[in-house]
Amino acid sequence: xxxxxxxxxxxxxxxxxxxxxxxxxxxxxxxxxxxxxxxxxxxxxxxxxxxxxxxxxxxxxxxxxxxxxxxxxxxxxxxxxxxxxxxxxxxxxxxxxxxxxxxxxxxxxxxxxx
Numbered sequence: 819x820x821x822x823x824x825x826x827x828x829x830x831x832x833x834x835x836x837x838x839x840x841x842x843x844x845x846x847x848x849x850x851x852x853x854x855x856x857x858x859x860x861x862x863x864x865x866x867x868x869x870x871x872x873x874x875x876x877x878x879x880x881x882x883x884x885x886x887x888x889x890x891x892x893x894x895x896x897x898x899x900x901x902x903x904x905x906x907x908x909x910x911x912x913x914x915x916x917x918x919x920x921x922x923x924x925x926x927x928x929x930x931x932x
Contacts, residue, residue, distance in 0.1 A: 838845050865887050872884030880888070 838848055868884050868887040869891065872880050872888050875884070877885075
């Protein structure tokens, strides 16, 4: 299925169904990717549902799956500052490398001021 923007309503999407014959060379790949994307979508809904229900309850009355999902989210939240530092350091290194190449070539590209 392919999503495309509706010209009348730029915020809305329409869906187009494309059927691929089982003998087509891309059929196996498309079937696998479709199945995996459906699994990912269902997992996302599961996590959202567990959070919405689990956060409304007292921590002592939560079900094991609700506790597990909420703990995962808390671990991710705790790790975000470190992940952001790593990402920022990598970005700065790329920019330094780019500036070093720029200095060697003598060309000065216009830079965006952020």
